[in-house]
Amino acid sequence: MTPSTKPVRVRFAPSPTGRLHLGGARTALYDYLLARQTGGTFILRIEDIDLKRYVPGAEEELKQGLRWLGLEWDEGPDVGGSFGPYRQSERKEIYLDYARQLIDQGKAYYCFCTPQRLASMREQQQRSKLPIKYDGTCRQLDPGKAAKRVAAGEPHVIRFKIPEEGSITIHDYLRGDIVVENRTIDDYILIRTDGFALYHLAAMVDDHLMKISHVIRGSEWLSTFPLHAHIIRAFGWEEPIWIHLSIFLKPSGKGKMSKRESAELMKDGYSIYINDLQGLGYVPEAVLNCIALMGWSYDDHTEFFTKEDLIQKFSIDRLNPAPAAINFTKFDHFNGLHIRNLSIEDLCNRVKPFFLNAGYKVDDQVLMQVTPIIQQRIATLEEAPTMAGFFFEEHVYPNPQELIGAKMTAVDSANALRAVYDLLSSLPRIDTETAEIPMRNLADQLHLKAGQLFGIIRVAVTGKTVSPPLIESMAIIGKEKVLERILNGIDMLGNMA
RNA sequence: GCCCCCAUCGUCUAGCGGCCCAGGACGUGGCCCUCUCAAGGCCAAAACACGAGUUCGAACCUCGUUGGGGGCACCA
Incomplete structure (x- = not known):
């Protein structure tokens, strides 16, 4: 058993001279977990005795980062406590x-x-x-x-x-x-x-x-x-x-994370700074899960943890003193796991700002339908707009070359699309129930593989070669717009012939 | 240069003397599923830094070597 079944008093004491990074967040997390699991107290103390090094905004970013991660402190700036003041400068x-x-x-x-x-x-x-x-x-x-x-x-x-x-x-x-x-x-x-x-x-x-x-x-x-x-x-x-x-090493495992290394990381869409992670589409649940595992383990196989799991299972006895290198691809994987663990409604709310940010006008009704089909296809929230932006677009602009089916000519493809148009326009509505079997039958009649036919339609309707499942996507887009886009595809192919 | 810490697959790790010719995860390769992409399932390649010692027996204990890291401020 952990010796800390008594309520602990722990403190996270950063100096507001830099930004909150993964290493600091992990220290704060362990403090927090120990406090919560023992019914103890988590204290935030600002170590700002050296006024010369004061960095404007640093304390605010620090607090924001902790709040985003959900690591609320019980005593400290903004919340008070009976052991203050909690800024060393005071x-x-x-x-x-x-x-x-x-x-x-x-x-x-x-x-x-x-x-x-x-x-x-x-x-x-x-x-x-x-x-x-x-x-x-x-x-x-x-x-x-x-x-x-x-x-x-x-x-x-x-x-x-x-x-x-x-x-x-x-x-x-x-x-x-x-x-x-x-x-x-x-x-x-x-x-x-x-x-x-x-x-x-x-x-x-x-x-x-x-x-x-x-x-x-x-x-x-x-x-x-x-x-x-x-x-x-x-x-x-x-x-x-x-x-x-232990400290965090750079991803290569050679040397501590440095400013220069962080700039390199940013180019690959990664960052060690908590406040960047949010903008890059990471969810706090995943960040917590990942940093918890840097230097701590529960057993020889369990790796998925929610904050509540961690509060229950964390133990300082299972901490490892060896330095660890950050593995961002694993970070992505965990982010995906936690995204899939979210309710649709929750994910909608989190993904919406990313669509807005990418310049899309978001219809909440549509978003509610789109979210379930992208949930298992995105590793970060930021991927949502590129994956599903076309749902919020009036028109779609396919690459003409991509409109041509695999092992087919432009003429073949145009003919196929025409047949699809006739088929779909005859349906009362387009969804998996109404369209799937007829579309497969059509492929047979045209002596095409389902993949070939679906591919052409996919490009015409979504503008992309990669998309969420075709028929489900068409169901969301709606019959009218789907037919419009198919017509446009037929035109484009016609111009090529 | 001096002091201190660390050392299992590429990376994160399990292992606290026999259960280990070393288990899990990410990544990589292959297969299955499949309308693309994912997700999911299965399989594979991949590690105890080295050398002594202790012991019937060492990844686990001891010492040394090597390697890595941290620190050596009227910074934190």
């Missing part, structure tokens, strides 16, 4: 207070080294192939004297004092114990010259104050994990359960 003083506590206890110290000095120090270390690390100059300073320099207004930062000797054992839920020598850990800066905290302090303080029980984050934090544990232990706080998720 918590500056809190962090300063805690940093000063560490100073008082001798667990942190003031540092007056200038950025220039640090840069040249690093350069030298790099040249001598030494580990790159603060050299500890200000660590030796007398605390009293340092305090006086601070009081006098000398620019300074606050650094955490890592013990010189020994090692620290930290525990990641997926990897077990990790032992790190203290001498390899840097005396990281906690508070900058401008008084703002850095992530390392801010996140630990917030997690503690917000009573976070499980920290789920990317494995890029693994290298500063020992520092974080040191900070928490310096305060004497209880540690959360740490779960470091």
Whole structure:
């Protein structure tokens, strides 16, 4: 059994400096699932302490993405909660207070080294192939004297004092114990010259104050994990359960997803950004299903999951720490599965904007009839207009060459179409019941294969060589328009002969 | 360069010492169904990175090598 049958408090803590991508969404999803299945709390915290990196609109996009995926947060911006504020930019003083506590206890110290000095120090270390690390100059300073320099207004930062000797054992839920020598850990800066905290302090303080029980984050934090544990232990706080998720690799499996790689993907109609996925015709159900499976599995064969399934079946015990490459073709497949899992009405609503966007005037009555016959033929919603746009068009413009049946001449084809016209116009209406058998019989009479005959009609009526089932399509288009299009096809063939 | 993490089909993964000459899924190839395209069904090719060790027995445990990844900021 999962150890988390008690209600958890988990947080998704993105910095609003970039867009919400699949990796972030997956972290948020796991947070959400854990919270929902234990009756716990899912918190959204905006990590925007660094105002210099503020990106307008990023927070909004982030929230939109989460909402689109259906990952509603219980505490955070817009919804409040009793552990706020939930934006780090509004918590500056809190962090300063805690940093000063560490100073008082001798667990942190003031540092007056200038950025220039640090840069040249690093350069030298790099040249001598030494580990790159603060050299500890200000660590030796007398605390009293340092305090006086601070009081006098000398620019300074606050650094955490890592013990010189020994090692620290930290525990990641997926990897077990990790032992790190203290001498390899840097005396990281906690508070900058401008008084703002850095992530390392801010996140630990917030997690503690917000009573976070499980920290789920990317494995890029693994290298500063020992520092974080040191900070928490310096305060004497209880540690959360740490779960470091693997990162997402590019589809090739070689290297992490980069900006450049994303641009390449966009050309193929794929994107790692949640807000793009919506426009590309992906349904949130499929996105959730896919990212859930990147690093988590239920058993050796079950792969289709709805959000409710996931809430019920997710378990951190079945998480996999190995990095994973995104497989977009599988993404398409899952999107198809979830599209087929939708009710007709639901699918109508989702597909409509894509028809509108493609410039079609959508008749809702027609759409209701069209949707069932395209449901199993589209992998993304975006494919709907190209597949079925002709249903909403007044006229259709076939390629004359395609009007000629397989192994037939233009004259043969025109004759066949004429016969079809006579047949169909004699019917009270055109649908599978009334037209299927007569049409097949006609093909026989003309010594044609059904496929040959149907092919010609298909091109004349839909304008395309590939379409939903012919007779069902004609039933939707209606007798009048069908006959009109067939006449037009006969004309086109006549002009060719 | 230093620190840390990871390692099963092309990709996502199951496997936690004998059930595995390794199971599922996507993709690929073939067949069936079929008015085109799909969907669906069936079949096939396709992997335990390498080397030592532990053990009666290793994909599973240990060590090393190799490969991949992350980090080394007054970013998060």
